Amino acid sequence: MAEPCVVVATMIAKPGREDLVEKTLRAAAPAVHAEPGCLQYALHRELKQPGRFVMIEKWASREALREHGQGTALREVGVALADALVAAPEVRVFEPLPAGDPDKGAL
Structure with missing residues (x-):
């Protein structure tokens, strides 16, 4: 049986390009959510570094x-x-290690 994986992808917008990055990522979400095997695809912005x-x-x-x-x-x-990020996205793939409460100890 296939095992799920969790991904954390970090992107840093060039100064002045923050709105473009957010708009682009938000617009892509519905299409990604419809892809086979997508269980979660959730965008976040860092509070101290928008x-x-x-x-x-x-x-x-x-x-x-x-x-x-x-x-x-x-x-x-x-x-x-292509020209809106300071560098290529940093993508890290993780193996889930559930622990404790099943609703709180795993994504």
């Missing part, structure tokens, strides 16, 4: 994540943000 965005994702399997990485929605985000 140009830093973090997408917290949960995928049903590594294969679903791989397909997302090659999909249209992510490709369109890449094109739209």
Whole structure:
């Protein structure tokens, strides 16, 4: 059986490009939510550094994540943000380790 994986993707907008980054990521969310295996795809902004965005994702399997990485929605985000970020997004993939209360100890 496939194991889920959690992704934390961090993007830092260039000064003055924060609105474009937020708008682009928000616009992509419905398409990503509809992708097979997407369990969670939630955008966040850092309070102390409003140009830093973090997408917290949960995928049903590594294969679903791989397909997302090659999909249209992510490709369109890449094109739209090509000149809007200070560097390439930092993407980290994690293995869930549930603990304690099942509703609170796992994404």
